[in-house]
Amino acid sequence: MALTRREVMQQAGALGLLGAGGGLARLARAADRIIPWRNWSGGQVCIPAVRVAPQDEAELVDVVRGTKGAIRAVGSGHSFSALVPTDGTLLSLSNLSGMIGSDPQTLQSEFWAGTRVADMGEPLLKAGLAMLNMADIDYQTLAGAISTSTHGTGPTFGSYSSTVVGLRLVTAAGEVIDCDASNRPEIFRVARTSLGALGIITRVKLQNRRAFRAHEKIWVGKTEELLEDMPRLIKENQHFEINPILHSDVALATATNETDDPHTRPNPGGGDGDGVAALMAINTYARNHPKVQAALLDTFVKRMISSDVVDDSFRVFAHVRDQRFNEMEYELPADAGPACVREILKTVREQNLNSFFPLEYRYVKGDDIPLSMFNGRDTCAISVHQDYRLDFHNFFAQIEPIFWKYEGRPHWGKLHTLNANQLSKLYPHWQDFLEARAALDPGGKFLNGHLRSILGVTC
Numbered sequence: 001m002a003l004t005r006r007e008v009m010q011q012a013g014a015l016g017l018l019g020a021g022g023g024l025a026r027l028a029r030a031a032d033r034i035i036p037w038r039n040w041s042g043g044q045v046c047i048p049a050v051r052v053a054p055q056d057e058a059e060l061v062d063v064v065r066g067t068k069g070a071i072r073a074v075g076s077g078h079s080f081s082a083l084v085p086t087d088g089t090l091l092s093l094s095n096l097s098g099m100i101g102s103d104p105q106t107l108q109s110e111f112w113a114g115t116r117v118a119d120m121g122e123p124l125l126k127a128g129l130a131m132l133n134m135a136d137i138d139y140q141t142l143a144g145a146i147s148t149s150t151h152g153t154g155p156t157f158g159s160y161s162s163t164v165v166g167l168r169l170v171t172a173a174g175e176v177i178d179c180d181a182s183n184r185p186e187i188f189r190v191a192r193t194s195l196g197a198l199g200i201i202t203r204v205k206l207q208n209r210r211a212f213r214a215h216e217k218i219w220v221g222k223t224e225e226l227l228e229d230m231p232r233l234i235k236e237n238q239h240f241e242i243n244p245i246l247h248s249d250v251a252l253a254t255a256t257n258e259t260d261d262p263h264t265r266p267n268p269g270g271g272d273g274d275g276v277a278a279l280m281a282i283n284t285y286a287r288n289h290p291k292v293q294a295a296l297l298d299t300f301v302k303r304m305i306s307s308d309v310v311d312d313s314f315r316v317f318a319h320v321r322d323q324r325f326n327e328m329e330y331e332l333p334a335d336a337g338p339a340c341v342r343e344i345l346k347t348v349r350e351q352n353l354n355s356f357f358p359l360e361y362r363y364v365k366g367d368d369i370p371l372s373m374f375n376g377r378d379t380c381a382i383s384v385h386q387d388y389r390l391d392f393h394n395f396f397a398q399i400e401p402i403f404w405k406y407e408g409r410p411h412w413g414k415l416h417t418l419n420a421n422q423l424s425k426l427y428p429h430w431q432d433f434l435e436a437r438a439a440l441d442p443g444g445k446f447l448n449g450h451l452r453s454i455l456g457v458t459c
């Protein structure tokens with residue numbers, strides 16, 4: 001909880017401290033220094049004792065070596081789960097940003113870990129390169145994105161973590177480790193998805209591809225028809241996803257494919273706020289009249305939403321999400337997707353759950369990273385959202401057990417209720433990560449309460 005200067009002075013008065021002149025001045029100065037941190041949705045808040053943003057790598061190493069208490073790295077605060085909050089030191093890499101280099105032969109690039117994904121597209125394009133795939137937004141930092149296995153959609157495309165070919169890690173002891181498939185491979189294997197629990201990542205090498213143009217087409221279809229047609233749709237499109245509209249029979253379908261079309265049809269700009277506001281209005285006024293609600297939603301969505309964009313790939317993949325929400329996402333075996341989506345939509349309708357954000361249903365290729373949600377299996381990702389002004393607990397509590405039925409693994413950066421005991425059963429190489437963490441950070445410098453709970457670490 002954040003305290004204002006006035007509140008600190010009031011509480012100090014109540015404690016009888018105001019009589020001590022020097023004490024009052026000190027308290028007032030301390031109140032000025034309290035800067036709360038919040039994540040994007042506002043659902044996670046903390047008051048770190050110290051906030052640091054080192055100017056360079058050498059200063060960062062000094063900070064890690066010199067800090068006695070806990071340190072949590074923060075990217076751009078776009079995780080919904082409590083990965084970041086700390087009352088110790090909050091460490092930002094906002095000054096370690098930009099491209100370090102690229103190689104036209106291997107089609108690889110190296111970036112400072114604090115670079116926002118939004119700032120990677122242009123320098124990559126100048127080098128004739130592009131990311132293999134991208135997530136729905138590009139506000140994340142590179143280190144933040146790989147730390148939670150952030151992903152886009154497409155059954156032949158892995159998460160950002162799976163495209164990492166090397167990285168530099170600063171350990172709790174201040175050791176600087178460069179690792180890749182041949183140098184310290186045991187650390188590289190686990191560090192590609194690490195939740196910030198192994199150390200501070202300062203540089204990342206990525207496998208890219210030649211720059212390309214992409215065509216995104218969005219249309220509205222019957223949800224059931226899209227689900228039935230899914231095998232064809234994901235075979236014929238490189239990137240495909242659907243967004244079923246809760247309480248209705250329709251869904252947005254989005255197909256994105258490489259194109260040689262040189263004529264740009266730019267993203268019209270603006271965010272999704274107006275569309276979400278309309279869904280909210282329909283939800284508010286027709287929620288207790290399900291047939292009217294479904295009819296209004298079908299009409300609104302069919303009339304309002306369509307899109308046809310052609311541009312450089314990085315301008316097409318990234319969207320603007322300007323209506324804040326909280327989110328829960330689980331990753332399921334790919335074949336389980338349609339059945340799980342149907343069950344969620346049925347539950348929402350039968351229980352008339354109070355939510356209006358569309359469901360999100362995507363595909364991600366499996367990988368071999370121990371703590372990746374995609375470890376060892378091709379996956380579909382299903383997420384539910386709740387407007388940041390509405391309580392998400394009841395809604396998510398009705399949906400989460402459905403994900404469990406289908407052997408879902410929660411997205412590390414999104415909300416869930418699982419603990420270490422439950423999570424360890426979902427990851428075949430769980431122990432490998434725990435052993436690496438204990439060796440690299442025996443004193444738990446890079447942990448917070450949430451990480452202790454999900455990893456089962458007591459130090």
Ligand SMILES: Cc1cc2nc3c(=O)[nH]c(=O)nc-3n(C[C@H](O)[C@H](O)[C@H](O)COP(=O)(O)OP(=O)(O)OC[C@H]3O[C@@H](n4cnc5c(N)ncnc54)[C@H](O)[C@@H]3O)c2cc1C
Nearest residue numbers: 075076077078079135136141144147150151195196201413
């Ligand atoms: C609107 C919105 C849309 C989203 N869309 C998608 C999507 O399409 N696909 C998807 O998979 N996810 C999505 N997410 C989730 C988001 O991509 C992840 O939670 C991501 O990890 C956030 O990155 P960040 O830079 O904000 O990192 P933060 O949330 O600040 O931190 C995430 C983790 O990274 C660690 N970390 C950060 N920097 C470092 C470092 N230098 N060294 C070590 N550890 C570090 C932190 O300690 C923390 O554990 C979305 C989130 C929002 C709010």
